[in-house]
Amino acid sequence: MTVQYTDKPIPRPALWGIIYRSSGSLWEGVKEEKFLIQKCKDCGKILHPPRPMCPACHSTEQEYVEASGKGKIYSYVTYNKSPHKAFKAPYSVILVELDEGPRVISNTVDVKPEEIEIGMPVEIAYEKIDDELTLYKFKKAG
Amino acid sequence: MGRNILEEYMNRKYDADIKPSPQANLIKDKTAIVGIGETEYSKNSGRDELDMACEAIKNAADDAGIKVEDIDGLETFTLDRTAMPFIVSTLGLKNLRFASEVSFGGGAACAVTLHAAAAVATGVAKNVVCYRALNEASGHRFGRGDGYAKYMISAPTPHYGYTFPMGFCTPLSWAGCWGRRWMHEFNVTYEQIGWWAVVLREYANKNPRAIFHDKPMTHEDYMNVQMIVEPLRLFDCCVDTDGAAAHIVTSAERAKDLKQKPVYILGAGQSAPIEQEIQTIYNRPVISGLFETWYAAHEAYRVAGVEGKDIDVAELYDPYSLGGIMSLEECDFCERGDAGNFIEGGDNIRVDGKMPTNTNGGLLSEAYIHGYNLVNEGVRQLRGQSYNQVKDPELCMVTAGPGVPSSAMVLRN
DSSP, X not given: OOOEEXXXXXXXXXXXXXHHHHHHHHHHHHHTTOOEEEEETTTXXXXXXXXXXXXXXXXXXXXXXXXXXEXXXXXXXXXXXXSSTTEESSEEEEEEEETTSOEEEEOBSSOOGGGOOTTOEEEEEEEEOSSSOEEEEEXXXX | OOOOHHHHHHTTOOOOOOSSOGGGOSSTTTEEEEEEEEOOOBSOOOSOHHHHHHHHHHHHHHHHTOXXXXXXXXXXXXXXXXXXXHHHHHHTOOOOOEEEEEOSGGGGTTXXXXXXHHXXXXXXXXXXXXXXXXXXXXXXXXXOOSSOHHHHSSTTOGGGGGTGGGTOOOHHHHHHHHHXXXXXXXXXXXXXXXXXXXXXXXXXXXXXXXTTTTOOOOHHHHHHSOEEEETEXXXXXXXXXXXXXXXXEEEHHHHTTSSSOOEEEEEEEEEOOSSOOSSOOOSSSOOSSOHXXXXXXXXXXXXXXXOGGGOSEEEOOOSBHHHHHXXXXXXXXXXXXXXXXXXXTSGGGSTTSSSXXXXXXXHXXXXXXXXXXXXXXXHHHHHTOOTTXXXXXXXXXXXXXXXXXXXXXXXXX
């Protein structure tokens, strides 16, 4: 069960200026249905969320590698009251631990809130909001 | 060097490689909180925040027995919306030498006192007042996602760009996510976490300042109330409050001649350990704990030269129940993963229990003044002036916001 939206605009990631330089590749990738993870070119550390410098070796050289999109639900919450005018409650937010390591916040597209369990295997699914924005979501792993 | 703080955290051993040594810390024993003050705590103050801030500051000065004009330092949160120049002109301050603001929301709750003490200990200022005023109930509410999405997804906090679009946009839900993981890893039940809210309400029922002074609540009431964001219920949330609180920091030397028994700052510290975000701290190897609370608490212990077992009373920052409950583990009042068992039945955190905690009713049941009311309660306990007085406490632990760059301090009477 995916999140139901109202006719109000959903909050958007910052896709401008100084922030865009770090996170731009991730969102550009998502538009093309690829989940790109930032990786330090020098020491290989995976950096998520993306950032301008590697905290381990202080290199400013990064590359982006495509994640498998597979992972497991690590934690979750369920809103019984809507916290924001764009979203209709009830809905759940899941924290997915990707096989590559990083944990990402998302929603499920096909699991009801009461059926969500920690450890449930999921894989990435994409939800196109409009021409500017596609979001990464998750479905039960097949 | 080569210090692995994650390993220390998991092994519950704090091995600081920080120099200088605790003995060289100029704050320890040399600074004191000498005055506390607040306004009425209400759901609708009908006043502006400047008005309330000045009243709380005046009350703190009167409590200390110093003239308002003798205040020469101002310290608050970056989130405070009173403008310092108007504080100066409203109070008639003539000798301002030091003014500063601390960031990180509730994480600043003890850092403000630390910064004030640092200014006093180094002679930059003599009498620094720490204040916080907010119309959280009738004005701006932090607990809602509406309205501030654009402001939150900004250059200082770009990580919200990965959470808000998924509808993940309130502090309660951010806490619920690491809280759920903690409950999962340690088999903590809803029944257990309910005792936090119940005991704090008992304290509030005896404290006339508390918003919920006249509203008793049983464990059954707790279990029957609606879930706001599972796993957290309405009674797990702090009480949105209009009000202000303030406290005055001066040197131990000057404190001796003032009206009240001085409450010395024995140790204090700030923290922002690995993979820090503002509450969405999910890319640490371990999220079933409050790393920054642990770090700040242990830095405060290190400077103070004490351990968790030496503490007599604790005022733990609880913007939601789990923040306070999990802090019990991080301050070493119980074993990691055992806080659910520790609070079950409530006796351990009641006034004659192993660790009396949030004896004013906490942020859940007294008021949400961003942690300043916890500082004031800690001072009252050590003076012997609490409505829920612990017998002859010597040391009090105060903590600040969980999941954000945080702070903590140990107070001594």
